[in-house]
Amino acid sequence: MITRSQIKFIKSLSLKKNRYLHKCFIVEGEKNILELINSEYEILHLYLTEAIDINTGSLQVNFISKNELARISCLTSPNKALAVVKIPALKDLSTGSVLVLDSISDPGNLGTIIRLCDWFGVKKVVCSEDTVDVYNPKVVQASMGSIFRLDVLYSDLEKYLKEVEGPVFGSFINGEDIKKLNIPSSDFHLILGNESSGISKKIEKLITNRISITNKGSRAESLNVATAAAILLYEFCN
Amino acid sequence: MITRSQIKFIKSLSLKKNRYLHKCFIVEGEKNILELINSEYEILHLYLTEAIDINTGSLQVNFISKNELARISCLTSPNKALAVVKIPALKDLSTGSVLVLDSISDPGNLGTIIRLCDWFGVKKVVCSEDTVDVYNPKVVQASMGSIFRLDVLYSDLEKYLKEVEGPVFGSFINGEDIKKLNIPSSDFHLILGNESSGISKKIEKLITNRISITNKGSRAESLNVATAAAILLYEFCN
Numbered sequence A, B: 001m002i003t004r005s006q007i008k009f010i011k012s013l014s015l016k017k018n019r020y021l022h023k024c025f026i027v028e029g030e031k032n033i034l035e036l037i038n039s040e041y042e043i044l045h046l047y048l049t050e051a052i053d054i055n056t057g058s059l060q061v062n063f064i065s066k067n068e069l070a071r072i073s074c075l076t077s078p079n080k081a082l083a084v085v086k087i088p089a090l091k092d093l094s095t096g097s098v099l100v101l102d103s104i105s106d107p108g109n110l111g112t113i114i115r116l117c118d119w120f121g122v123k124k125v126v127c128s129e130d131t132v133d134v135y136n137p138k139v140v141q142a143s144m145g146s147i148f149r150l151d152v153l154y155s156d157l158e159k160y161l162k163e164v165e166g167p168v169f170g171s172f173i174n175g176e177d178i179k180k181l182n183i184p185s186s187d188f189h190l191i192l193g194n195e196s197s198g199i200s201k202k203i204e205k206l207i208t209n210r211i212s213i214t215n216k217g218s219r220a221e222s223l224n225v226a227t228a229a230a231i232l233l234y235e236f237c238n
Helices: A004-012 A016-022 A030-037 A066-072 A107-120 A137-143 A157-162 A225-236 B004-012 B016-022 B030-037 B066-072 B107-120 B137-143 B157-162 B225-236
Strands: A024-028 A043-048 A061-063 A081-086 A098-101 A124-128 A151-155 A168-177 A189-192 A209-212 B024-028 B043-048 B061-063 B081-086 B098-102 B124-128 B151-155 B168-177 B189-193 B209-212
Touching: A004 A016, A004 A066, A016 A024, A024 A030, A024 A137, A030 A043, A030 A081, A043 A066, A098 A107, A098 A157, A107 A124, A107 A137, A107 A225, A107 B225, A124 A157, A151 A157, A168 A225, A189 A225, A225 B107, A225 B225, B004 B016, B004 B066, B016 B024, B024 B030, B024 B137, B030 B043, B030 B081, B043 B066, B098 B107, B098 B157, B107 B124, B107 B137, B107 B225, B124 B157, B151 B157, B168 B225, B189 B225
Parallel strands: A043 A061, A098 A124, A098 A189, A124 A151, A168 A189, A168 A209, B043 B061, B098 B124, B098 B189, B124 B151, B168 B189, B168 B209
Antiparallel strands: A024 A081, A043 A081, B024 B081, B043 B081
């Protein structure tokens, strides 16, 4: 059972301004909810259409119908579970290598990149302030639960990078071939740019090493940013 | 100017059965149209909202309004140009390495994988019959024009793979680490499986080499199939 005002509140969280006003966001789907429950994130409300294989502990569960779930879901195929989750206080405790994102606009790309960072052990992502919001429902969905295991911060990248010591790698069309590169064994900063325009001019100046994934003779102009992230993280984290 | 019956016809092409009934599909956006014109694909109709920087040669252009484009477009943000293109006769002339896709269901993933193959010089993709249609508008869009430079065939994979000589690599959670693998310098077959269920049992039996992208200690269960394709093609094609 869900009230009309609850529906209205949950639907309002699809907008960034409402997420930050109420300091909460939505997590959907059985697998994501399982990852969520195993994380330190605080669940405010949990809605289920059926009992699922999750230890909800002392958490109060609201059982709702499939029709009700469809009314509050952001997915085209709602999947059994939806939680309203508290946005955690900003923290910046992790050390180690950092992936830096300059103006990533597609939520699917950001979610996929977070999933990759989790896979390859990069625990911190620093985003420019105009990068899509990490609590956007499509980002949460595409991260497949990895969002709960990483620190994702938003920052003025120019200020942030000026404080960085050590190499700052940036991915360009015309950089050094990463297959031939001497990858540092120490912590690194790696920057990826916007889907259309790449790394912005003001950030480019702060890069110490320009790198590339070599094109094997195709007319293709570029790779999708998430697939480029996959290849670069694979090389840097091995 | 566009007639009501033209609108109806173009909209009908969002369904696979109509694409194969009429033997044509839709290509949208300035960049994709440019790649299309530079390819051997036959354009049946070209609709533009404004003159764009493309040599259309003897091709007859229909100028339409932005509102008219919005009515025939599959995109949320229609972009200046839409073409109706003939589905080419099936060909299977390419030799060389082959990427094999077992039941890929997401059109964005298939388009992204085609873009990757183009980048890394793999000219042939063989899909299981239940893989999403390559002429689905979202596949065409995500391929960013690479679709016009590759052979994509649909086949009974079991039959197809039984005829293959040489190594057949398949990506699994528990295969040999590709970082330690001796990558063959000769042509290869590389198989990727469905987004949720991976490579199917009947195909698994035909694989000679099980490979993996090693997880760096994360709880993440898997990588997105397009990002896995990125890393594998990068290693195999270098």
